[in-house]
Amino acid sequence: MDEDHLYLGMPSWVEGLHQSLLDGRGIREYQEVPSRLRRLTIDEAIILQTFPENYEFIGPKSKIFTQIGNAVPCKLAQVVTEAVKQELLDLA
Numbered sequence: 001m002d003e004d005h006l007y008l009g010m011p012s013w014v015e016g017l018h019q020s021l022l023d024g025r026g027i028r029e030y031q032e033v034p035s036r037l038r039r040l041t042i043d044e045a046i047i048l049q050t051f052p053e054n055y056e057f058i059g060p061k062s063k064i065f066t067q068i069g070n071a072v073p074c075k076l077a078q079v080v081t082e083a084v085k086q087e088l089l090d091l092a
Contacts, residue, residue, distance in 0.1 A: 013037065042068070050075040 040048070042061065045068045052074065057064040 045069070049073045 042057075042064055045065065046055070046057075049068050049071050050073045051068070051071075057067055059067070
């Protein structure tokens with residue numbers, strides 16, 4: 001996988017974080033995230049979590065991010081429930 005677009009030829013920040021955890025050096029603060037890595041927008045997070053386009057969120061941005069982040073991706077939930085339903089039908 002080509003990650004040049006994330007790291008611009010620099011060492012991977014994520015790999016560095018994981019290595020510091022494995023070495024017992026503790027968790028780095030969010031403020032230490034490289035400035036070249038930006039936060040997802042609400043629209044990007046909605047797409048990643050597979051919410052329907054017309055789904056309406058209510059509240060300030062921080063609460064919307066919480067709602068999106070705490071959600072099970074909609075399409076994943078659909079696939080799991082369909083599989084469980086089929087298993088139950090097969091048992092009947």
